[in-house]
Amino acid sequence: MRQCATCVLLFAILVLSSTRLFSQDPAIGDWGVTVDVLRGLRAAEHVAQDARTSALSTALWGRRIIPIGTESRLDFAIQGSYNWSSGQVFANLDLARMDGLHPFILGESSVLRTRVGRFRVADPSTFVINAAVDGLSVRLEYPAVRMELTGAYTGLQLNPVSNVRMTQVDLVEENDDSATFAPPRAVGIAAIEFPELFARQSVSVAVIGQYDFRDAASTQDTLNSGYAVLGVRGPLFGGLYHDVFGIATQGVWEQGNQSESYFGYLGSVRLRLFLPEFFASRVSVQAVYSSHDDVDASSGFENRYRPISRNRLGTAVSVALENLLYGELSYSLRPFIGSDSAQAQRVQVQLAGRTYFTTSDSPAALDPRTEGSAVYPGFDPEPTGRHIGSEGVLRLNARPFSDLGLGATVGLFVPSVGDPGVFTNDRGIQFLSRLELSTRF
């Protein structure tokens, strides 16, 4: 811990003190503070007591750009935060990265970018990993192709902020206050993108591997996996854009002397329509399918798509992107964009409707934190249907000042019960309301 603090201190001194490095141009930089406050209420017909949540997060950030020679530069960024929420208080180093930008080093039209430290990493689809990590990334860009290699470690992140949850042990540790650090995994990503390869369509290909550093024991399961991602995105016509991703994954799960290899896949299609002339409207339609094939009778291991970071979907209900067919239609507009008031012009209203199905007869992967228990109330142990339910969400965003943002969200989840659904009649409607305030100075 002391070594970590020393590294951070040295990094901060370097960032804040350096003025120039082999260059005539002076260094430039900025700093700031952000404060985010959240108040929420969750209520459900099948839960006796409503859950009220409060959260406060305040962060101090700094950034410094130091020119090197005439073309290259180093870009330092650091952010530390203090987080308080119902039941949890912790300080975190959110970001501590050094970016290097080196144009023309590998050819006239080349740009070499390097990144080292603590930063956020995502695969082209964000369906495999979208998480904060510690590591190194090298990116080489030419007009016709962009290549990127990333190596990262997840085990230095604090447990409360990590969303890397792949195994049962990972999920148990998520709610374990005695676990300081996140699950220790190494992640490697090799990605290549061909921008506007044909008809203004960009093609992305990525190969991702992750390795669990823990040893499998009778009470501890481990999982090592690899992923192949293929994606196409770009404009179709007018203001209509699309992105399509296909992901295949293969891995090995171990517990004690049991070992299972598995295969999973995910497909995603999204269409987005931008209508700036009609109240700055945006329409989005998305469908995502993540596989779940069977359950091994002896080990109980589920043969399904498993991402590295468990990014949850939903608002009133929280659903993991595993064993899931998911559809969303959302529409947002700025109803007062024609107003004389700049504050009114920035008001945005968003409506979203979502529906969820399991892709097998196994239970859906709901979030134990929002469910209040790892045993989900009202789940039919032998469901006759696969429909989890549907939700509607209304969100209002306002920006009365450039440094003050306000948000209000209301969501209603209606579970699917009886023959078509996965729930019994014991499961009721869920409601969520949330107020957010964020400011920066």
Add this chain to the structure above:
Amino acid sequence: MKRVYVAAVVLCFVTGTLSAQAADRIDGVLAEPALRYGSAAYVLLGVNGLVDPDASAEQAIEVLADLGFAIDGKSADDPMTLGDLSLLLMHVFEIDGGLMYTLLRQPRYATRELEFRGVIQGRTFPDMSVNGERGIRIINRAVALREEGRI
């Protein structure tokens, strides 16, 4: 491209007869490797009709001082930072800022306000230097956004 900025900014000088000398002045500002205080004052006041197109940089600074917007300790040839330019632009264009700008009136909050409103685009740090071309481009964008009623 530079000619486009010259034409757009010069058209905003709201005097009856515009001299070729004024257009040459804008051309000179565009060529400045670091935007000078006097040049920024001349263009900012000129597009708002607050200074004569043939006025000198020193005269423009005097008008700024009369308006209470002059930057203490800066002479006409001193280079401007993006923060300095932002603060002057906020004052001269009478743009309302955010909470921190209203409280402190500092260059960093002026810079953030103009970035938020789309007046400043690209890399934005209050202490970075600005060349003449970028300075004119920023002022030009402010004029265009004001005409659209967005600032």
